[in-house]
Amino acid sequence: MKTPAIAAAAPLLALAALPLLLHSDFWLHFAIMTLYLALLGQAWNLLGGYGGQRSFGHAAFFGTGAYAAALLQLDFAINPWACMVLAGGFGAGAGAFLGALSFRYGLRGSYFALVTLAFAEVFRIVADSVPFTGAGVGLQIALKESVADFQFPEKSGFYAVILALTAIATALAWWIENSRFGAALVAVRENEDAARALGIDVDRTKLWAITLSGALSGCAGSFYVQYFLYLDPRIAYGVEVSVTALLVPLIGGVGTVLGPLVGALALRALNEASSALTGGAPGLNLVLYGALLIVILALLPDGLISLGTRLRRAGRLRALGRA
Amino acid sequence: MLDFDILLPAILNGLSTGAVYALVALGLTLIYGVLHIVNFAHGSLLMLALYGVYFLYTLLGVDPFAALPVVVPAMFALGYALQRTVIATASHGREENILLVTLGLSIIIDNLALYLWSADTRTINPSYGFSTVDFGVAFIAVPKVVSFAGALVATGLLWLLIRRSDLGKAIRALARERRGAELVGVDVDHVYAMSFGIGIACVGAAACLLLPSYYVHPGVGESFVVIAFTVVVLGGMGSFAGALLGGFIIGVTESLGGLLLGENLGRIGVFAIFIAILLLRPTGLFGQRA
Amino acid sequence: MLEVAGVGKRFGGLTAVEDASLHVREGEIAALIGPNGAGKTTLFGIVAGFVAADRGSVRFAGEEILGLKPHVLARRGLVRTFQLVEPFAGLSVRENIAVGCQLRQPRRAAALAEAAAVAGRVGMSELIDRPVSALTIAGLKRLELARALATQPRLLLLDEVMAGLNPAEIAEMVPLIRAIREAGVTLLLTEHVMQAVISLAERVYVLNDGRIIAEGPPARIVADERVVEAYLGHGAAGRWPRRLGEGGAHA
Numbered sequence: 004m005k006t007p008a009i010a011a012a013a014p015l016l017a018l019a020a021l022p023l024l025l026h027s028d029f030w031l032h033f034a035i036m037t038l039y040l041a042l043l044g045q046a047w048n049l050l051g052g053y054g055g056q057r058s059f060g061h062a063a064f065f066g067t068g069a070y071a072a073a074l075l076q077l078d079f080a081i082n083p084w085a086c087m088v089l090a091g092g093f094g095a096g097a098g099a100f101l102g103a104l105s106f107r108y109g110l111r112g113s114y115f116a117l118v119t120l121a122f123a124e125v126f127r128i129v130a131d132s133v134p135f136t137g138a139g140v141g142l143q144i145a146l147k148e149s150v151a152d153f154q155f156p157e158k159s160g161f162y163a164v165i166l167a168l169t170a171i172a173t174a175l176a177w178w179i180e181n182s183r184f185g186a187a188l189v190a191v192r193e194n195e196d197a198a199r200a201l202g203i204d205v206d207r208t209k210l211w212a213i214t215l216s217g218a219l220s221g222c223a224g225s226f227y228v229q230y231f232l233y234l235d236p237r238i239a240y241g242v243e244v245s246v247t248a249l250l251v252p253l254i255g256g257v258g259t260v261l262g263p264l265v266g267a268l269a270l271r272a273l274n275e276a277s278s279a280l281t282g283g284a285p286g287l288n289l290v291l292y293g294a295l296l297i298v299i300l301a302l303l304p305d306g307l308i309s310l311g312t313r314l315r316r317a318g319r320l321r322a323l324g325r326a
Numbered sequence: 327m328l329d330f331d332i333l334l335p336a337i338l339n340g341l342s343t344g345a346v347y348a349l350v351a352l353g354l355t356l357i358y359g360v361l362h363i364v365n366f367a368h369g370s371l372l373m374l375a376l377y378g379v380y381f382l383y384t385l386l387g388v389d390p391f392a393a394l395p396v397v398v399p400a401m402f403a404l405g406y407a408l409q410r411t412v413i414a415t416a417s418h419g420r421e422e423n424i425l426l427v428t429l430g431l432s433i434i435i436d437n438l439a440l441y442l443w444s445a446d447t448r449t450i451n452p453s454y455g456f457s458t459v460d461f462g463v464a465f466i467a468v469p470k471v472v473s474f475a476g477a478l479v480a481t482g483l484l485w486l487l488i489r490r491s492d493l494g495k496a497i498r499a500l501a502r503e504r505r506g507a508e509l510v511g512v513d514v515d516h517v518y519a520m521s522f523g524i525g526i527a528c529v530g531a532a533a534c535l536l537l538p539s540y541y542v543h544p545g546v547g548e549s550f551v552v553i554a555f556t557v558v559v560l561g562g563m564g565s566f567a568g569a570l571l572g573g574f575i576i577g578v579t580e581s582l583g584g585l586l587l588g589e590n591l592g593r594i595g596v597f598a599i600f601i602a603i604l605l606l607r608p609t610g611l612f613g614q615r616a
Numbered sequence: 617m618l619e620v621a622g623v624g625k626r627f628g629g630l631t632a633v634e635d636a637s638l639h640v641r642e643g644e645i646a647a648l649i650g651p652n653g654a655g656k657t658t659l660f661g662i663v664a665g666f667v668a669a670d671r672g673s674v675r676f677a678g679e680e681i682l683g684l685k686p687h688v689l690a691r692r693g694l695v696r697t698f699q700l701v702e703p704f705a706g707l708s709v710r711e712n713i714a715v716g717c718q719l720r721q722p723r724r725a726a727a728l729a730e731a732a733a734v735a736g737r738v739g740m741s742e743l744i745d746r747p748v749s750a751l752t753i754a755g756l757k758r759l760e761l762a763r764a765l766a767t768q769p770r771l772l773l774l775d776e777v778m779a780g781l782n783p784a785e786i787a788e789m790v791p792l793i794r795a796i797r798e799a800g801v802t803l804l805l806t807e808h809v810m811q812a813v814i815s816l817a818e819r820v821y822v823l824n825d826g827r828i829i830a831e832g833p834p835a836r837i838v839a840d841e842r843v844v845e846a847y848l849g850h851g852a853a854g855r856w857p858r859r860l861g862e863g864g865a866h867a
Contacts (some may be wrong), residue, residue, distance in 0.1 A: 106604040110384060113364040114423055117555060118604050123551060125597045132590045183724050190637070191714045193704040200664065201767055202690035202719035209413065242548065246433060253426070286440030286544070293433030300423050300430070301416035 006260040011177045014264060015170045021162070032159040037163040037271040039220060039226060043244070044251030046219035051177055051249060052258035054212040055192030056111070059218055060119030061248040063126050066239030068221025070130065072228045074144045083153035087225040090308030094221015095214045102213035106206050120245070127240035143237030144228060145226035153229045159231055169264075170227065172219050176260045188212055189258075220248070243289065250292055254299050256306030265307050270295075310317035335464040336581045341471040342539075344577020345477035346532050351557035352484060353528030353567040359564030360501040360521040362421065363413070366428040369551030370435035371526055375401050375533030376542035377439060383450050383537075390450070390534045391472060394429065397530040405526025410519040430607060432547065439544040448544040469538035476535045481570060484528065488566075497521050501564070549593070554581070556600040562610030571611060617642040617802050618663070618694075623672030625658055632658040634826040636672070640771070640819075644804045645793070647813045647834075650823035651795055651847050656806045657699070657775070659823065663804075664696035664773055665689045676771065691768035697763075699779055701756040703748040709735060710744045712759055716766025731766065737799075738762045738792060754785040755814060761792070771802045778809040790815050790818075814838065822846065 016037070016225045025031055043065065051057040068090035075081040076091055104117050130136045146158045155161050179185035187208050190198040195205050228234050238244070247270070254256075255266025273291060303309060350372060378397055382388040389398070410432065417424040458465040488494040496517050499507040510516055539615045557576050561568025576596060583592030603610060618640040625633045633655045639815055640643040640646040661667035667685040674682045676694050689695075704712050713731035714724075718778050727788045736743045737818050738758045745753070751759060757777055764772055774793070786809060793816055797803055813820060813834055820837045822830040824846035830837055837843055 010691040027678070028797045031709070052716050057425075085546050104601075104605055108608075110608070112422065114604055115607060116425060117364070117559075121552060121558075121600050121604075124548075125594055125601075128590055128597075132588075181724060183718050183722060183727070186711070186715055186718060186724065188728075189707070190552055190704050194702050196666070196686075197698065197702060197763070198715070199666075200690060200696050201716045201763060202695075204685075204716070238488060242433075246429070249426075268501060280576050284441055285445070286437035289437040290434050290441065293430040293437065296430035296433070297412065297427055301418075301425055304418065304423060 005143030006177060006180060008177065011173060011260045014261065015166070015173060018166055028158055031162055032277065033271060035050075035158065035162050035165050036274075037267050038162075039223065039230075039267075040221065040247065040251050040270055041224070041264045041267035042165065042169045042172050042223045043248045044255065044267055045176055046216050046223060047248040048176065048210045048257060048259075048263050049179065049219065052252050052262070053176075053185060053188050054209060057116055057208060057249065058119040058213075058245075059116040059249070060121070060245050061117060061326070062240045062242070062244040063123040063243050064094045064097045064217035064220035065224040065227075066123070066126060066130070066236075067097040067217075068222070069224030069228050069234050069239045070142075071134055071221065072225030073144060073234050074136070076144065077142060081229065082151070083229060084151075087153070087222060087229075090225035091218040091222045094224065096211040096220035097221070098215075098217020099210065101217075102210045106209045106213075108291040123240050123242075123245055127236045130236035130240060136236070137234075139236065140239075141233060144232040146232060152293045154232075161226035163277070165226060168222055173260060173264065175215070175219070176263075180202075180260060184208070184211065187295065209272070246289075246292060246296075250296055252306070254295065254306060256308030259306070259308055262306050262308050267305060331464075332585070333582070335466065336585045336594065337578055338461070338464055338466050339470060340578035340581030341574055342466070342474040342577070343581065344574040345474045345481075346536050347553055347557050348570045348573025348579050349477045349480055349528050349532045349535070350554045351573050352481060352566065353532075353580075354554050355558045355561070355564055355566070356484075356488075356528070356571045357522055357525040358558065361409075361518055362498055363424050363522075364366065364523070364555075365427065365522075366425065366551065367408075367431040367435060368525075368529065368554050369438075369549070370432040370547035371401070371405070372529045372533055372550050373542060373544065373547035374404075375530045376433055376537055376540075376546065379533050379537045380450060380542055381453075382447055389452060390507075391476070394476075394531060394534045397534050398527050401530030401533075401606075402523040402527035404523075405529075406519045406523035408526075410515065413522070414518070422601035432551070435545055436547050439547075443544065445543060445545070447541050449541040450537060452538050457558060467539060473535035477532070480528070480531045480535075484524070485566065485575035486525070493517075493520060495554060498500060511550045519565075552600065553596060556596055556603070558610075559600060559603050559608070560610050562612040565610065565612035568610055568612035617677055618804065619642075619673075619675040620659075620663060621675075623662055623674065623850055625667065625672050625685075626670055631826050633662070633669075633823075636823065636826070636828050638821045638831070640802060640804050642802050643797065643800070644818055644821045645797055645816050646821065647817035647860070648806045648809075648821050648823060649808070649813055649837075652844075654823040655826040656823055658826075660696065660773060660806055662782065664694065666696075682778060684802060688792060690767055693768070694773070695764045695767050695769040695771075695779060696773035697760045697775055699776040701753075701760045703751070703756060703759055704746065708745050708747055709751070709759060709762075710724075712748055713762045713766050716763040731762075732837040734766045735761050737765065737795070740787075747792065753780045754788075754795060757781065757789070758792075761796075765801075767794065769801055771804065772796065774803060774805040776806055776808060778812045781809075785813075786812055810838070814824045 021034055047061050058232040071093035072086040072090040074081050077084045101119065101122055105115055110118055131139050147154050150160065158251065181186065187203045190203060191205050191208050199205050251270055252263045255264065256262030256270050274288065277288055277291045354368050355366060357363055375397060379393050382393045383390060413427050414423060416427045455470045457468045459468055459471050482483045488497060496512050499519050500512055500514060553576060557569060557572040559577060561572030579599065580592060580596055583595035620636060620638045623633055623636045629824060649800055658667055662669045664808050665684055669682055676692065681689060684760055704715065710728060710731045713734050714727045718729040719728055720843040732744055735741055740758050740762060743755065750854060778789060781789060785815065791813055817834050820832065820834050821828055822843050829842050829846060830840050
């Protein structure tokens with residue numbers, strides 16, 4: 004289902020006006036986190052949705068970007084804005100590394116999922132053991148509240164940044180849907196052998212996808228660091244990030260431009276609702292995530308975005324039955 | 327470099343843990359071999375069983391080894407129910423979705439445990455916990471000796487079940503050729519669920535054998551998943567002998583790795599083997615499918 | 617245009633192909649036939665770059681291509697189709713064909729437009745924007761053909777393109793393939809459907825147990841004793857009537 008440019012751009016333009024309407028910190032935080040989830044989801048969707056290579060260890064790219072952003076500013080005094088760009092680079096590097104290994108050895112499906120999981124875990128253990136990354140204690144960024152240091156006194160500043168990042172990621176997804184590269188990627192997803200026979204370099208295509216995906220994830224990681232000013236191995240490389248990254252597009256609609264946006268909103272809303280109900284008890288959040296994953300797979304495997312089509316089809320069938 | 331007196335017990339302990347790993351891996355490889363499911367929830371179910379054994383001990387005073395006749399059937403029933411109700415329906419049979427369903431299950435189980443029982447590490451202290459058996463060359467703790475023996479016995483029983491019983495024949499037929507098995511009257515859904523149940527029963531047995539010399543906390547599942555997968559991938563998906571041999575190799579590697587590098591980094595040794603196998607020889611030592 | 621010389625391939629203890637040699641002249645339609653298990657698919661796979669050969673050489677347009685990957689071969693003009701047609705699911709006929717067009721046409725919009733032209737060549741114009749899930753077997757076969765044609769091949773390897781088609785559909789497919797040759801594409805087919813082989817091929821190679829046992833024009837091949845024996849078993853040649861080649865028998 005192709006998304007016309009208008010449909011992709013409209014929600015983002017509307018969102019740009021949001022800070023003018025919202026003044027409560029609570030709602031701005033909600034919006035920021037939603038867009039952050041959407042960014043992560045778009046990143047995963049590039050590789051897993053359009054590319055069909057479902058990774059269970061996207062934290063490997065996210066965390067690498069996050070640690071890069073944190074360490075570059077803490078230990079090397081590099082400007083945090085530049086750190087974001089570099090974080091994207093590190094994320095891309097992690098993606099390329101993992102991709103080169105996995106795809107060169109022909110890993111697909113469950114094996115690919117397993118190897119990404121394994122890498123994320125290895126990175127986590129290393130980060131947890133090595134003093135350079137602060138080991139288990141983690142890293143703390145000093146509160147500066149100056150725009151030059153990529154910290155904003157007002158939340159609206161962060162909002163603008165994450166909106167821009169998510170807009171770029173969404174634009175990338177739209178471009179993929181309409182470009183030659185995207186068509187090749189989808190062909191690879193559907194049938195690798197047929198794609199090869201038609202002249203597509205399957206390995207190179209997948210490698211590009213994972214590199215782009217890694218870059219976006221790395222940026223998301225660096226944003227996290229700037230917003231929360233704290234990072235530890237579990238946050239960076241833990242299962243929660245990896246699961247969130249795949250849950251967002253799956254709920255919203257894999258392989259679509261707006262799916263991650265819809266999924267992010269749904270997930271964030273669920274998060275808030277469950278926190279309110281359970282009082283933020285440890286673990287309950289993720290229980291809900293797991294349950295949601297199963298329910299979505301059972302009832303709406305094509306995601307929330309397909310709800311419209313499904314209802315229409317059901318309506319049509321019912322009309323036929325009555326006629 | 328290191329003293330033989332330190333290395334040998336480490337190796338023997340590794341073999342004991344390895345035997346239990348093998349039992350866990352056998353369940354996983356059975357599930358993969360028959361249902362072609364990569365069961366991400368395997369570690370979480372082991373963790374659940376460990377808590378079960380723990381509470382049986384602390385609340386009812388049942389010794390873990392004596393709890394086998396209770397825990398094993400209970401885990402079997404849980405496995406059967408999960409496959410029949412959740413996994414089969416939610417995934418609609420699509421392989422890529424089955425993976426996600428088991429992932430979802432593992433997340434639910436892991437975090438439910440966290441919510442219900444907190445993150446505290448729990449251990450039990452049975453009376454024989456510190457007694458050792460003298461093997462001449464080394465002293466090995468009683469629980470470890472018992473778990474080694476128990477794991478081998480369980481493996482033997484499983485082998486007999488698969489090789490000699492009617493159910494075993496049905497399972498093997500289904501694993502090899504689904505259509506053919508259907509045609510000769512095998513109730514596919516039932517046998518699938520039975521196989522899954524048996525796989526989880528193995529996990530139950532492993533939990534009973536493991537707790538006296540180990541511990542449990544909600545995160546245990548995650549670490550076991552990778553170890554179990556490493557063993558299965560090393561031995562070859564669907565291979566019995568492979569799971570056994572793989573279990574021993576990984577058990578010893580982990581033991582020696584922990585000795586030389588400390589537990590955290592020693593764990594990386596296992597991962598490194600895992601990744602290396604996936605890349606270099608995904609069929610493992612004895613596996614047929616890639 | 618295509619020269620296969622002494623190609624051999626073993627899978628473990630099984631010899632799939634042994635000392636196979638064949639050549640296809642430019643503009644020719646050649647066919648590779650043989651009973652099931654003879655090694656046709658393996659040989660095809662080797663030529664198209666999907667299977668690694670143990671020994672031998674494959675030369676395309678004068679250059680050695682053994683060991684090159686399929687996508688490289690496609691760029692050079694050697695393209696194969698698949699017996700089991702799996703279209704790119706979820707996409708339309710046009711989008712499927714466009715993937716093939718993309719090899720030569722970097723601009724997406726132009727590729728989509730070209731796809732319509734290619735669809736016309738295989739008689740799928742009305743179906744161009746339908747989803748591929750709506751296609752019949754015959755439609756899928758045409759799609760497979762269209763996708764391959766879209767890459768503007770010089771040599772097209774058709775893997776049992778007639779498989780699964782009824783006689784009426786076969787009768788429609790034959791002139792289509794001839795038209796492809798008229799447009800300047802060299803063709804090598806593997807086939808079980810003898811009617812098609814006899815109608816189309818100028819030269820036939822027979823593969824049995826991994827070896828090429830006969831070569832020649834279809835009429836001669838069909839009457840060849842060794843070929844009859846390969847298909848029907850030892851001693852069959854003597855018992856079978858001589859007029860096998862006439863009337864287009866189905867094998």
